[in-house]
Amino acid sequence: MADSAAPSKDALALAQLEKGGSDLAKLHQFDFLLHFPTQRAAERSTLMLEGLAFATRVERGKSDTEWLVHAVKRLYPVESDLIGLREKLDDIARQYKGAYTGWKAKVAEYKQN
Numbered sequence: 001m002a003d004s005a006a007p008s009k010d011a012l013a014l015a016q017l018e019k020g021g022s023d024l025a026k027l028h029q030f031d032f033l034l035h036f037p038t039q040r041a042a043e044r045s046t047l048m049l050e051g052l053a054f055a056t057r058v059e060r061g062k063s064d065t066e067w068l069v070h071a072v073k074r075l076y077p078v079e080s081d082l083i084g085l086r087e088k089l090d091d092i093a094r095q096y097k098g099a100y101t102g103w104k105a106k107v108a109e110y111k112q113n
Helices: 009-019 039-051 079-095
Strands: 028-036 055-060 067-075 099-105
Touching: 009 079, 009 099, 028 039, 028 079, 039 055, 039 067, 039 079, 079 099
Parallel strands: none
Antiparallel strands: 028 067, 028 099, 055 067
């Protein structure tokens, strides 16, 4: 029986990034997004994120009960690294009653044909 394990969200997103012309052998800037119920929770999470070498920015979400943390880091787009970061970010978000909702990255450098 063939392995029917679905690709991870990170693998699918990396495939889209590559399809868009990005050279996955180059450093990329990733913006990881975490949601929190209060400004205090969002700000407290940034201490842990900065300890993991993320640059952080806190902003109000779409409602009065939502605060967003952008955790930005430059790294090579490697699926296993992104999966490991997802686990760490999930843990940090849960500690402050928030949620990690994923990452985005722009095409860093086009592949040479």
